[in-house]
Amino acid sequence: MPTNDAHLDPAPPEERNTLFDYTDTVFDDEDLLEIGHLPDPERIVGRDEHMQKVADALNPAIFGSAPSHLFIFGKTGTGKTLISRSVTEMLQTEADREGVTVQYAFIDCGEKNTEASVVKRVAQSLNDPERTEFTVPERGLATGDYYERLWTVLDTCTDVAIVILDEIDMLEDDEVLRKLSRASENRRINSARIGVIGISNKIDYPDQMSERVKSSFSRDELVFPPYDANQLGEILENRRDAFHDGVLTEDAIPLAAALAAQEHGDARKAIDILRNAGRIAKRVGHDTVTEDHIRQAKQKTEVDRLAELIDGSPLQAKVLLYALTKLTTNNDRVEFTSREIYHAYTQTTNAIDLDALSERRTRELLQEQDFLNVIDSTKESRGRGEGVTGKHRLLESPDIVLKVLLRDDRLEQLEP
Numbered sequence: 001m002p003t004n005d006a007h008l009d010p011a012p013p014e015e016r017n018t019l020f021d022y023t024d025t026v027f028d029d030e031d032l033l034e035i036g037h038l039p040d041p042e043r044i045v046g047r048d049e050h051m052q053k054v055a056d057a058l059n060p061a062i063f064g065s066a067p068s069h070l071f072i073f074g075k076t077g078t079g080k081t082l083i084s085r086s087v088t089e090m091l092q093t094e095a096d097r098e099g100v101t102v103q104y105a106f107i108d109c110g111e112k113n114t115e116a117s118v119v120k121r122v123a124q125s126l127n128d129p130e131r132t133e134f135t136v137p138e139r140g141l142a143t144g145d146y147y148e149r150l151w152t153v154l155d156t157c158t159d160v161a162i163v164i165l166d167e168i169d170m171l172e173d174d175e176v177l178r179k180l181s182r183a184s185e186n187r188r189i190n191s192a193r194i195g196v197i198g199i200s201n202k203i204d205y206p207d208q209m210s211e212r213v214k215s216s217f218s219r220d221e222l223v224f225p226p227y228d229a230n231q232l233g234e235i236l237e238n239r240r241d242a243f244h245d246g247v248l249t250e251d252a253i254p255l256a257a258a259l260a261a262q263e264h265g266d267a268r269k270a271i272d273i274l275r276n277a278g279r280i281a282k283r284v285g286h287d288t289v290t291e292d293h294i295r296q297a298k299q300k301t302e303v304d305r306l307a308e309l310i311d312g313s314p315l316q317a318k319v320l321l322y323a324l325t326k327l328t329t330n331n332d333r334v335e336f337t338s339r340e341i342y343h344a345y346t347q348t349t350n351a352i353d354l355d356a357l358s359e360r361r362t363r364e365l366l367q368e369q370d371f372l373n374v375i376d377s378t379k380e381s382r383g384r385g386e387g388v389t390g391k392h393r394l395l396e397s398p399d400i401v402l403k404v405l406l407r408d409d410r411l412e413q414l415e416p
């Protein structure tokens, strides 16, 4: 059986397996650059005011009372997840000192988006089977039964539960918000209290909520602005110890920060660029990270992010994006109407011998790409009684989008 015995003495160099590399001359602690890594509070930059507002909303939990519900909006990489988790963990420590138990569940609604899967996941995260004497099974229960388990878990395992719903706009059904917020009032739970933090990139998410939930789910709202290049620089400086001393050349951090600030000040992108630059340097056998590595890393970071969004899309959606990419490259404007894109799209479907969809269906596919943040779509009125026109633009530069699209064999054949 394989063992993971950290007490084994390291093998002498001559006995080491040559398949592996035993020294890392670039990174000292690469984990500091993992996106999910929660930095110590003193490494958090430029969010004092926002942390205070989150703390104010959660504060009643210290006395075992119900916190205010909170929605946090902001573009990607503006620290929404970090600040929610950090402040909740601080709250846990402080409440514990006061003899109050606070537990929290972090749910990525991009992965768990049905009502049942959210309730199940919250119950699983908070359950202590030694106290409740049951487990929360992966399958086999109806939604109502998962709720029943959750109510028991809450009253048995904690005084206050904070439920963090990341990418809340991906929820298929927001009924779960209403049930969680009403649980105490409706006597589903007796002693426990619940606070919900909903996180989203979409500031207009409340418009998308069902009327019933919108009116019954009272909450505070906070908006996180993008960082400026100086703040991004400071965020990266605070993680310099991910690298060995002297590995980062003088310009590495300022350049990574400036490149990440170009679109909107995105800390996720800044950190990804720095980590990828370190990996590139390592791969080519350099023990310093130079400007050139940072520039290559920027490309890689953008391609990776986009690939994550586009790779799962159907071929028809990729062909539409290809059409928009070509229009952007061949014109001196960046925004195109649904009609213009449809025209370019049918030329491409002809070229690769693919049945073209109806114009109406392509408008729906464009809407999905807008939702995924691959393109930005706006609607413009054509004048009285004339309806609306959709206008669309790519959110990344066309060469990056093209690079990702050409990973699909069917589209690759179109390029010389």
Ligand SMILES: Nc1ncnc2c1ncn2[C@@H]1O[C@H](COP(=O)(O)OP(=O)(O)OP(=O)(O)O)[C@@H](O)[C@H]1O
Residues within 6 Å of the ligand: 034, 035, 036, 037, 038, 039, 043, 044, 045, 046, 047, 074, 075, 076, 077, 078, 079, 080, 081, 082, 083, 200, 201, 235, 267, 268, 271
């Ligand atoms: N103010 C900050 N100080 C230090 N690190 C930060 C700060 N803001 C964000 N980061 C880091 O940047 C990365 C992205 O942050 P986070 O995941 O919180 O962003 P987000 O707004 O939730 O983005 P997304 O919408 O893409 O999930 C994380 O590794 C986080 O630790």
